Structures are given as C-alpha cells and as structure tokens.
Amino acid sequence: MSVVAGFYRTCVIDGVLEHSPAEYVRRPHVPAESPTLGLTHLQFEAVLTAGRQSPNRCDFALVSMLGLLGLRIFEATGSDIEDLGEEHGHRVLRVHGKGDKIVLVPLPPAVGRAIERAIDDRTAGPILLTSRGTRMDRHCATRRLRRLAEQAGIKLPRMHPHMLRHTFVTTMLDAGVDLRDVQIAARHADPRTTMRYDRARKNLDRHPNNILAAYMASAT
Structure with a gap:
C-alpha cells in the first residue's frame, strides 16, 4: 500500500492526476513488534560456536557477517574481497546496501578473523x-544456517538469514546500547523500525526513571 500511495502521490505532484485514489484507503495495521523471531543470547552463542567449529570456513564468516555486523543477506553474499579495506585505523567492509547506498562497516577483530579464514x-x-x-x-x-542450528541443538520452526539481523538488533538493545546508536548500526531510516525489534522495551528494569534516580542518587 505504501508503494501504491507513493506512486499516486508522485502522479499528483507531476500533474498527471488531480487527486490520489489511494488518499483515503485504509492501510493494514502494522504490529508494534516485529513478527520475525530472533535468537536468544544463548542460542546466538551456540550458533556462533557451531560456525567457528564447522569444517566449512565460510560458515563462521556467514554467521558473523549477519549476526555481528547486522548485514542483510544480499549484502553479505554480495560482498567481495576487494570491498575490504582500512579507514582511520579500523578494518572496514564496504557494503552495498539498500537503494545502492555504499556504507563502511567497521569489522570487530573476531569478524575480521572469520573473514580472513573464509578467504x-x-x-x-x-x-x-x-x-x-x-x-x-x-x-x-x-x-547452511539451518544445518548450523541443528548442530547447535537449536530447534526452530524455520531458520532463515533475517533472524540473525533481527538478533543483531535485539542483542544490542538488550545489552543497553542506545536506541539511536542501534538505529545507525542497523541503518534504519526510521527509529520506529528499530523499536519494533525491541522485545524488552516493556521491561521495567530498563525504565528511564531508574536511570535518572541512580544519576541523582547523591541529592536524593
């Protein structure tokens, strides 16, 4: 519906149509939480371990690029050795993202080693x-991911690559990384997209009131 509405909106702007026929169309309700299942912290660790121990050297690189860099599957599989480089003293990967956008993604040492082993x-x-x-x-x-999940003893109805990108976002949020920083790392245009991944946003232990009270403890 967004694509259709955008198309007709462009027609109105260009003067092709006087009014958009999609202007008053009711759009489907989008749930507050993403329906995609992610891995728990322990499940993610188990898949990483299975990838590291796999005789196929690309398995660990695959899991690392999806789960530790948050790459989309087409970004990971489309990456070439020539895209590796350095920027300001950091090892980076030049990623061709959505909309043909080029971004430099820093490589943590563990991911760098996984990629070096793969190539x-x-x-x-x-x-x-x-x-x-x-x-x-x-x-x-x-x-490959389904095989690794089986080896790790993880039983899921349907293992697919986007689960690791989902896990990338939720694990950072669970670790306390600021929402804005997670949004930048995930390359989401809208912070509301990132918030849909936050499974623990209703956890009262993380409520900002507690952080503020702890910060002002000396005065209270």
Whole structure:
C-alpha cells in the first residue's frame, strides 16, 4: 500500500492526476513488534560456536557477517574481497546496501578473523563461497544456517538469514546500547523500525526513571 500511495502521490505532484485514489484507503495495521523471531543470547552463542567449529570456513564468516555486523543477506553474499579495506585505523567492509547506498562497516577483530579464514589466500572474488567454489546465494546461506542450528541443538520452526539481523538488533538493545546508536548500526531510516525489534522495551528494569534516580542518587 505504501508503494501504491507513493506512486499516486508522485502522479499528483507531476500533474498527471488531480487527486490520489489511494488518499483515503485504509492501510493494514502494522504490529508494534516485529513478527520475525530472533535468537536468544544463548542460542546466538551456540550458533556462533557451531560456525567457528564447522569444517566449512565460510560458515563462521556467514554467521558473523549477519549476526555481528547486522548485514542483510544480499549484502553479505554480495560482498567481495576487494570491498575490504582500512579507514582511520579500523578494518572496514564496504557494503552495498539498500537503494545502492555504499556504507563502511567497521569489522570487530573476531569478524575480521572469520573473514580472513573464509578467504584464506584468495585475493579477489566473493568472500562467501559454496562448497563448489561459487558465490554463495541466499538459498545456500539458508541451508547452511539451518544445518548450523541443528548442530547447535537449536530447534526452530524455520531458520532463515533475517533472524540473525533481527538478533543483531535485539542483542544490542538488550545489552543497553542506545536506541539511536542501534538505529545507525542497523541503518534504519526510521527509529520506529528499530523499536519494533525491541522485545524488552516493556521491561521495567530498563525504565528511564531508574536511570535518572541512580544519576541523582547523591541529592536524593
């Protein structure tokens, strides 16, 4: 509906139509929380461990790029060795994101080691490869993640790559990272998108009143 409304709005702006036929159309209700299931902290650790112990060197890189960098699956599988570089003393990955936007994503040491292990002595080409030596796609990545989840003893109805991006956001929020910083890391245009991932936003232990009271403890 957003696409349709945007199309007709453009027609009105360009003078093709006088009024948008989608102006008064009721839009479906969007739930406050994302319906996508994420992994718990312990489940995420188990999948990371399974990836690190896997004989397939690309498995750990795949899990790290999705769960520790928060990349979308097309961003991870589309990354090439040539996209690796350095910026201000940090190892970075040049990512081709939504809308053909280019962003530099810093690589924590653990992720850098996982990627180095995946590329081995290769100097060009895709970072993530299949067992046949071709570029990994979303279907292959989904199969690999399901295999790793099974090896980690995690029983989920349907394991798919976006669960790790979801886990990337929820784990940072659970760790107390500021919402604005999480939004920037996830590259969400609207903070409300990030908030939909926050499973613990109703947790009273995290209520700002407690933080303010602790900050003003000396006066109270």
